[in-house]
Amino acid sequence: MTEIAILLPSIGDEQPQRKRKLESSRSSGAAAAPIQSFPKVDYNPWDDEEDDPVIEKEYNRQFVESDGFDVDYFYLPYGGGLVPHIVEDKYDYPYDVGLFSRLGLHCYNLEKGTSLKLAAINKYNDKLRFTRCLCYYITLEAIDTSTNSLCNFQTCVFKDFLPEQASFLAQTEISRLKVPSGPRPPTYDGPERIWNDDAVDDSYKGKMPKWFTKDEMAAISTKGQFYELxxxxxxxxxxxxxxxEFAFHYKWMAHESELRPFLPLEIKKVIIQTKEESQPCMKLKANNAIFYIIFKGNGDPSGAPVEYRAVVRKTMDGIPGHICLEVDCLAYKSS
Structure with a gap:
């Protein structure tokens, strides 16, 4: 006999606890109750949120005709659509969006020999790509410091939180003066958008180099590839x-909206490594180079005196509008 205590609510004069004795199925030999079977029902939670072909077609049209820069908000159940952001005060924009805007302008200046500088950000669209990359389509205003004139500019930049060879990666796909929206050949997956890794020398691929040892630092002056700025x-x-700032942004990505109080950064040392230019003064103009930078902030988010050592690898694949920065950065307490 198997004895089970079952708690029942107290009703009238009944005891609050009553014991019921049940016979074990083993001892009684009673046949087990048959198990009921139910038909299998396939349920897909996405069935209630099917794509509207009209909405999807209009989204694709806007994307193609503007290269992603002028797109309204569309609810796409399966995700993947761009999310537009209008900057209410074009002079008060998110810090990271401003940083990526400057990278697009930097790429354009290197290619064209111009001197465009970020003035304001009108709007930007963003989307998550491959679950680890955030892509920005930024429309901004730039000032040409040589003529003091304004121009409208567009840049598409994505950042990779988990690149294979570095701690952080930022890469441009488009860097250009603003192009009016309208029918055009699609460029989303065209050759002008895809990074041409084969065009980059193998010396600037693979794992990021480590920071110099003391002996290596002492011998730098004798190595033709290196130049201390x-x-x-x-x-x-x-x-x-x-x-x-890209290295600083990487180290404090969770606090990026609060980084402005710690700017400008104080750069204490920069050493460039490149194979492309023999003259020291020309190494700054190399398309592919590795920068070893020691810097500190105007104060620090940690509240302690900190000095940073960053390794920044810059590469360009020869396609207009393309530049890539890979970043590693370590922090040390400074005296």
Whole structure:
């Protein structure tokens, strides 16, 4: 006999607990109750949210005709659509969007020999790509410092949170003066959007190089591939500060909206490594180079005195509008 205690609610004069004795099925030999079978029902939670072909067609039209820069918000049940953001105050934009805008302008300046500088951001669209990359389509205003004139500019930049060879990667797919929307051949997967890795020298591929040891630092002056920048080099090339900011952004990605109070960064040392230029002063103009940067912030988000050592690898594949920055960065307490 198997004894089971069953708690029942108290009703009238009944005891709150009553014991019921049940015979074990083993001892009684009673046949087990038959198991009922039910027909299998296939349920797909997405069935209630089927794509509207009219909406999807209109979204695709807007995307193709603007290369992703002028797209309304469309609810696509399966995700993957661009999310538009209008910047209410075009001079007060998210820090990271401004940083990626500057990268697109930097790429254009290197290719065209111009001196465009970020002035304002009108809007941007973003989307998650491959679950680890965030892609931005940014429409901005730039000022040409040589003529003091404004122009409209577009850049498409994506950042990879988990690249294979570095800690962080930012790469442009489009860097151009604004193009009016309208019917055009699609460029989303065209050759002008795809990075041509074969065009980059193998010296700038693979795992990121480590920071120099003391002995290597002492021997740098004897190696033709290396050049330590002078103070005048830093003053004449603002984009070097942008490279350091990408490293700072990576280290404090969770606090990126609060990084502005710690700018401008103080760059203490920059060493360039490249095979492309023999003259030291020309190494800054190399399409492919590795930058070893020591910098510190104007204060630090950690609240402690910190010095950063960043390795930034810059590559260009020869396709207009393309530049890639790969970043590793370590932080050390400074005195």
């Amino acid at each position: 002078q103070e005048s080099d830093l003053q004449g090339n603002e984009w070097l500060h942008m490279y350091a």
